[in-house]
Amino acid sequence: MPSRLSDAIIRPHPDFTSLQELPESYAWNQRDDIDYPSFDSSAESVPIIDLNDPNALQNIGHACRTWGVFQVINHGVSTTLLDMVESTSRTLFSLPVNQKLKAARSPDGVSGYGFARISSFFSKLMWSEGFTIVGSPDEHFRQLWPHDYTNHCDVIKEYKQEMKKLAGRLMCLMLGSLGITAKQDIKWAGPKSDFKEASAALQLNYYPACPDPDRAMGLAAHTDSTLLTILYQNSTSGLQVLKEGVGWIKVPPVPDGLVINVGDLMHILSNGSYPSVLHRAMVNRTRHRLSIAYLYGPPSSVKISPHPKLVGPTHPPLYRPITWNEYLDTKAKYFNKALSWVRVCVPLNGLVDVNEHNNSVKVG
Numbered sequence: 001m002p003s004r005l006s007d008a009i010i011r012p013h014p015d016f017t018s019l020q021e022l023p024e025s026y027a028w029n030q031r032d033d034i035d036y037p038s039f040d041s042s043a044e045s046v047p048i049i050d051l052n053d054p055n056a057l058q059n060i061g062h063a064c065r066t067w068g069v070f071q072v073i074n075h076g077v078s079t080t081l082l083d084m085v086e087s088t089s090r091t092l093f094s095l096p097v098n099q100k101l102k103a104a105r106s107p108d109g110v111s112g113y114g115f116a117r118i119s120s121f122f123s124k125l126m127w128s129e130g131f132t133i134v135g136s137p138d139e140h141f142r143q144l145w146p147h148d149y150t151n152h153c154d155v156i157k158e159y160k161q162e163m164k165k166l167a168g169r170l171m172c173l174m175l176g177s178l179g180i181t182a183k184q185d186i187k188w189a190g191p192k193s194d195f196k197e198a199s200a201a202l203q204l205n206y207y208p209a210c211p212d213p214d215r216a217m218g219l220a221a222h223t224d225s226t227l228l229t230i231l232y233q234n235s236t237s238g239l240q241v242l243k244e245g246v247g248w249i250k251v252p253p254v255p256d257g258l259v260i261n262v263g264d265l266m267h268i269l270s271n272g273s274y275p276s277v278l279h280r281a282m283v284n285r286t287r288h289r290l291s292i293a294y295l296y297g298p299p300s301s302v303k304i305s306p307h308p309k310l311v312g313p314t315h316p317p318l319y320r321p322i323t324w325n326e327y328l329d330t331k332a333k334y335f336n337k338a339l340s341w342v343r344v345c346v347p348l349n350g351l352v353d354v355n356e357h358n359n360s361v362k363v364g
């Protein structure tokens, strides 16, 4: 189970709904984040892949190599369940601040309510609230809703089960496209190749409507430290991904679609073939936005390293073996430079990690 990413001290946000102007502490300058032009989806767009398409494996491989992100449709997760998890999240973030703080993430904890963890790397605050669930939500949900927490817990549990199934399927497709067979080549995939022992965290994100969205930041640019992330977003757009050499590309919500991010551990496992995607969330003047990220990684004892099938005399291993917890600790210290700290060898093409950007990250 993941242990921690650095924890921002819990300070209650102002009541977002009462603010007519953006406080200076929330006003970002271009140089506060990664400064690239933004494009709307007409310039280039993140691939949308139908999981029922017989070419899904090839399409996913291509999307992973060129984008590090894609959307999936016909993924088998019911609209009813997506609606239910959205409704539970909305109910949670609508609670009064004092109630939410009863389930606050503790300074050295991983689960609970709080600010974006990555806040400590930036001088400006982010226009968002988050709630992380690792393991059972029971204890925290009982504090939030003393009388009727069980329905909300059931929704989260069912959602996690469905996500785990989908993540296992996606692992087979993403690895399959690299010539890696879960059954033969990944020991921890288990006898049924269902990756039963995998670990995961659920991150609920809430971005209230904002009086000055062009100067605010919902969640600053980052990569996920996962093997893969499955992201559900409600009908308000806001997610952007960085396409190398192009700029920030919007990822508009697709009805019943789910966004799949390649994470840093998949980048390591693929020996650099699949880039982990740098992404951020912007906010909206009139509409709030919700997103639910299922962050998926290996069992805690498993060390992820470049797969032997992808290593050879002309392809030396680029990264040293590392567990998810060790990687989270590295990320907590070095944030968007974490991959470079795990790298043992400069790629033969001489390029540095795609995600190593010069933003306002404070290291240490």
Ligand SMILES: C=C1C[C@]23C[C@@]1(O)CC[C@H]2[C@@]12CCC[C@@](C)(C(=O)O1)[C@H]2[C@@H]3C(=O)O
Pocket: 002, 003, 004, 005, 110, 116, 117, 118, 132, 200, 201, 203, 222, 223, 224, 225, 226, 293, 295, 328, 331
């Ligand atoms: C397992 C995890 C990945 C994560 C840190 C965490 O312990 C739980 C929350 C995850 C999250 C979600 C928002 C973006 C992110 C960078 C963050 O600050 O918390 C990710 C972390 C990650 O993938 O590194």
Ligand SMILES: O=C(O)CCC(=O)C(=O)O
Pocket: 203, 205, 219, 224, 231, 233, 238, 239, 279, 280, 281, 290, 291, 293
């Ligand atoms: O809200 C979004 O679209 C992005 C959320 C995200 O990147 C995360 O939770 O890791």
Ligand SMILES: [Fe+2]
Pocket: 222, 223, 224, 279, 293
């Ligand atoms: Fe993310």
